[in-house]
Amino acid sequence: EAEVAQSPRYKITEKSQAVAFWCDPISGHATLYWYRQILGQGPELLVQFQDESVVDDSQLPKDRFSAERLKGVDSTLKIQPAELGDSAMYLCASSNQGANYGYTFGSGTRLTVV
């Protein structure tokens, strides 16, 4: 079964350091999403890509977060500098035209900022 791959699974970083997460969506999926899930809460959209273009980044804290999907395939989400409040699960998901409704999520990257 096709999966959304994410790495690393876990990341501990000190505040003010830079951190990056990587996502490889299901092959052929044009739409890619980055969500942030704080412990005990539901996921919240950070950024949505359609191929290599950003469709929605209205909730992305652009002073410290950046996201790219240069070739319209895999994607990187970066935080610089990291803050204590960034501790969360960062989930990547993908979907495609005509696909079953709902996304396919990866297993996420659990970030702890100390």
Added chain:
Amino acid sequence: QKEVEQDPGPLSVPEGAIVSLNCTYSNSAFQYFMWYRQYSRKGPELLMYTYSSGNKEDGRFTAQVDKSSKYISLFIRDSQPSDSATYLCAMSPFISNFGNEKLTFGTGTRLTIIP
């Protein structure tokens, strides 16, 4: 007030019981309603999807949508220990030609089925 409200639980029931999970919402534009199951340290996986009002059944799972009350439910019959997980409701106003659009999630209900 959040657009989607969900009782966070935790909810513990004995094996074999019927489980009822619920969400309420305030945005009348929501048309597509989904339930996701999330096991510990995993990403959410799509369990059920419904469009507009009505019921949908899949095995032991039944999803209900009442748009007039802005209320959705997920019922689990003959609950099993393997159903222990966090259940998230999610909603969207539309589905584009490119697939899904932004989903608004509830906070999730943590469910434990006791053997």
